[in-house]
Amino acid sequence: MENFVFNTPTTVYFGKGTELKVGELVKNLGHTKIMMQYGKDSIKKSGLYDKIINSLKDNGITVVEMGGVEPNPKVEFARRAVKIAKDAGVTMILAVGGGSVIDSSKYTALGAKTDVDVWDIAMGKFSPKESLPVACILTHSAAGSEMSNSAVITNTEVNMKKGFSTELNRPKFAILNPELTYTLSPYQTACGVVDIMAHTMERYFTDFPECEPTDSIAESILKSVIKSAYIVMENPTDYDARATIMWASSLSHNGLTGAGRLNYLAVHQLEHALSGIYDRVSHGAGLAVLFPAWAKYVYKKNIKRFARFSRNVFGVVEDNDETCAVVGIEKMEQFFKDIKMPVRLSELGITEDISELMAKETTFNGTRTIKSYVELGHNEIKEIFDLCK
Amino acid sequence: MENFVFNTPTTVYFGKGTELKVGELVKNLGHTKIMMQYGKDSIKKSGLYDKIINSLKDNGITVVEMGGVEPNPKVEFARRAVKIAKDAGVTMILAVGGGSVIDSSKYTALGAKTDVDVWDIAMGKFSPKESLPVACILTHSAAGSEMSNSAVITNTEVNMKKGFSTELNRPKFAILNPELTYTLSPYQTACGVVDIMAHTMERYFTDFPECEPTDSIAESILKSVIKSAYIVMENPTDYDARATIMWASSLSHNGLTGAGRLNYLAVHQLEHALSGIYDRVSHGAGLAVLFPAWAKYVYKKNIKRFARFSRNVFGVVEDNDETCAVVGIEKMEQFFKDIKMPVRLSELGITEDISELMAKETTFNGTRTIKSYVELGHNEIKEIFDLCK
Numbered sequence: 001m002e003n004f005v006f007n008t009p010t011t012v013y014f015g016k017g018t019e020l021k022v023g024e025l026v027k028n029l030g031h032t033k034i035m036m037q038y039g040k041d042s043i044k045k046s047g048l049y050d051k052i053i054n055s056l057k058d059n060g061i062t063v064v065e066m067g068g069v070e071p072n073p074k075v076e077f078a079r080r081a082v083k084i085a086k087d088a089g090v091t092m093i094l095a096v097g098g099g100s101v102i103d104s105s106k107y108t109a110l111g112a113k114t115d116v117d118v119w120d121i122a123m124g125k126f127s128p129k130e131s132l133p134v135a136c137i138l139t140h141s142a143a144g145s146e147m148s149n150s151a152v153i154t155n156t157e158v159n160m161k162k163g164f165s166t167e168l169n170r171p172k173f174a175i176l177n178p179e180l181t182y183t184l185s186p187y188q189t190a191c192g193v194v195d196i197m198a199h200t201m202e203r204y205f206t207d208f209p210e211c212e213p214t215d216s217i218a219e220s221i222l223k224s225v226i227k228s229a230y231i232v233m234e235n236p237t238d239y240d241a242r243a244t245i246m247w248a249s250s251l252s253h254n255g256l257t258g259a260g261r262l263n264y265l266a267v268h269q270l271e272h273a274l275s276g277i278y279d280r281v282s283h284g285a286g287l288a289v290l291f292p293a294w295a296k297y298v299y300k301k302n303i304k305r306f307a308r309f310s311r312n313v314f315g316v317v318e319d320n321d322e323t324c325a326v327v328g329i330e331k332m333e334q335f336f337k338d339i340k341m342p343v344r345l346s347e348l349g350i351t352e353d354i355s356e357l358m359a360k361e362t363t364f365n366g367t368r369t370i371k372s373y374v375e376l377g378h379n380e381i382k383e384i385f386d387l388c389k
Numbered sequence: 390m391e392n393f394v395f396n397t398p399t400t401v402y403f404g405k406g407t408e409l410k411v412g413e414l415v416k417n418l419g420h421t422k423i424m425m426q427y428g429k430d431s432i433k434k435s436g437l438y439d440k441i442i443n444s445l446k447d448n449g450i451t452v453v454e455m456g457g458v459e460p461n462p463k464v465e466f467a468r469r470a471v472k473i474a475k476d477a478g479v480t481m482i483l484a485v486g487g488g489s490v491i492d493s494s495k496y497t498a499l500g501a502k503t504d505v506d507v508w509d510i511a512m513g514k515f516s517p518k519e520s521l522p523v524a525c526i527l528t529h530s531a532a533g534s535e536m537s538n539s540a541v542i543t544n545t546e547v548n549m550k551k552g553f554s555t556e557l558n559r560p561k562f563a564i565l566n567p568e569l570t571y572t573l574s575p576y577q578t579a580c581g582v583v584d585i586m587a588h589t590m591e592r593y594f595t596d597f598p599e600c601e602p603t604d605s606i607a608e609s610i611l612k613s614v615i616k617s618a619y620i621v622m623e624n625p626t627d628y629d630a631r632a633t634i635m636w637a638s639s640l641s642h643n644g645l646t647g648a649g650r651l652n653y654l655a656v657h658q659l660e661h662a663l664s665g666i667y668d669r670v671s672h673g674a675g676l677a678v679l680f681p682a683w684a685k686y687v688y689k690k691n692i693k694r695f696a697r698f699s700r701n702v703f704g705v706v707e708d709n710d711e712t713c714a715v716v717g718i719e720k721m722e723q724f725f726k727d728i729k730m731p732v733r734l735s736e737l738g739i740t741e742d743i744s745e746l747m748a749k750e751t752t753f754n755g756t757r758t759i760k761s762y763v764e765l766g767h768n769e770i771k772e773i774f775d776l777c778k
């Protein structure tokens with residue numbers, strides 16, 4: 001087992017009706033003026049917006065609103081939010097939404113405490129020492145940003161999507177009511193499921209000996225999410241299945257599934273290049289295309305690992321390890337198909353050959369490799385994208 | 390899934406050499422004068438004491454020492470520590486040891502911020518609003534106190550052991566180096582293993598529908614701990630097995646295994662009565678006697694649950710659920726025997742009939758019942774203790 005630091009300071013309020021606590025929680029932390037970020041108007045249609053605003057008002061909290069966070073959130077929006085947050089003197093950012101809104105809020109919170117540009121923070125040119133506190137009300141189980149130390153943002157000027165991690169990014173509290181995810185479309189739900197699985201599998205498939213209980217816990221999370229995904233595809237308002245997926249979202253990316261293992265997130269880096277250039281590509285959908293391709297390319301480096309995955313996650317019964325590994329990857333791909341996720345680039349509407357372009361993007365024109373189970377340079381990445389055709 | 394709050398603010402520094410960080414960590418939190426509690430002189434023999442003191446001194450920290458915390462830590466000691474902590478004006482308590490030392494430190498930390506007696510805090514007569522921060526360097530994987538909100542203390546004047554939970558009890562940081570557990574005796578190690586399993590099983594066996602991923606995670610922790618226990622019984626310096634047990638110790642009691650489930654800890658309450666009166670009884674050994682007896686008494690109320698446990702933790706292959714449940718409980722008992730734990734009161738040196746006495750103690754003379762899978766009143770508890778003979 002590798003040495004690790006486990007730091008999960010986010011207090012989670014999980015369950016029905018927990019969004020009604022928000023005003024009290026903000027007040028108890030001593031804030032009287034906050035910024036609230038959200039995406040489209042869906043929270044107004046669902047009534048969530050009113051519940052939150054009322055709870056905040058009832059507790060004497062003044063709210064500066066910033067609606068309109070886009071999927072694959074943009075640097076331009078965060079820059080604008082930083083200026084408004086500074087001018088208004090807010091002391092906290094409340095994110096109401098999924099990973100995009102939370103990540104946008106995290107960058108706003110970092111930017112509000114410095115004069116350094118948000119994109120320079122994302123690019124790691126500056127090491128932030130402080131941040132405004134962020135809290136969130138989650139409406140989409142996917143990114144795990146509600147407990148994670150990471151945040152991803154897109155710069156459309158340079159067609160680039162970039163993640164940045166700091167312990168300052170961990171939200172103070174996260175309100176998780178599975179009922180708030182009932183209205184997600186099957187496509188949005190499935191994208192989230194793939195993201196959760198990817199967060200778990202990225203750590204599971206690092207080139208390292210077995211590591212317990214982390215490995216078994218990862219398998220438990222994967223099995224639970226797969227089972228629940230089939231249930232919510234049939235019945236979007238199954239509370240327990242929605243709850244399983246929501247809690248798995250947090251656990252998959254809060255440090256638990258990486259405890260004692262290496263944390264590379266290689267496939268995420270490939271996907272960020274993809275949706276950085278093709279803004280229409282949802283992160284989860286990009287991962288659904290890339291993960292099986294990556295697995296097909298690397299599994300031979302540790303057949304036993306993939307065979308274990310196949311047996312313990314998909315229940316494959318097959319004595320031969322290599323056959324078992326291959327079947328497991330097929331099962332993963334089939335599961336993505338079952339929940340109507342794309343598994344080829346063409347299904348994302350990308351019919352041109354992008355392998356060379358992606359290899360250049362992800363390696364910063366050949367100036368770096370991506371650490372992973374198998375170290376990925378230009379040629380390796382090109383071959384993985386070829387497998388996505 | 391039940392609503393829950395998940396609050397794990399303790400930062401864990403896990404792995405080899407992490408104890409050398411202690412001075413820096415204390416300093417970074419802004420403390421210059423702290424109390425350090427520990428048990429016997431074993432930390433001096435092992436060299437750990439010198440490492441810690443040097444690290445603290447190198448960072449300009451003044452240390453007030455309180456060695457001599459006993460197993461089943463005592464109120465008298467905590468009272469003395471409170472007085473010394475107040476007189477010296479320490480601002481933090483560092484626990485170096487296992488659950489007993491950490492729990493003693495937690496009570497000292499609570500007592501140092503009030504004039505209320507430590508025992509009155511334990512008895513819930515006072516609701517503390519503040520506490521000195523506690524941190525720990527763990528030397529025994531067992532109680533999970535390194536991340537938990539609970540603390541147990543014994544009052545020998547009234548022969549009573551009492552737990553008290555408050556979020557103030559969560560340590561600021563916990564240093565977990567599995568190598569520090571190499572020198573534990575097989576008996577101490579086994580007692581810890583039983584305690585970890587009990588923390589997990591207490592939540593697993595509550596009368597509630599299945600709850601994922603919590604249930605599967607609990608099974609993962611149990612399987613990992615059982616496998617690692619056999620390894621360390623053969624080879625006490627197997628790093629990975631010691632690491633598995635140590636991390637499982639924290640996860641079993643930090644909230645993860647109870648997320649979305651009811652949290653009763655019924656068998657713990659029975660055991661506290663036992664070791665409250667029989668101070669020579671180690672908590673883990675008492676649990677090894679009581680858990681199979683409790684399970685035999687209650688399993689019929691939810692045969693499917695015990696059958697699942699039997700299949701998923703012990704790999705029992707048996708189609709008939711009731712048979713499967715019974716075999717699973719036998720396997721649990723056999724495992725405790727395999728790691729040389731007692732499974733009958735006589736093996737604890739208790740040959741007199743204590744069933745009536747224990748029923749009175751645990752129900753506070755019939756004035757309360759213990760909530761659990763099956764609610765336990767005087768008669769039920771008496772029968773469970775009868776099964777321990």
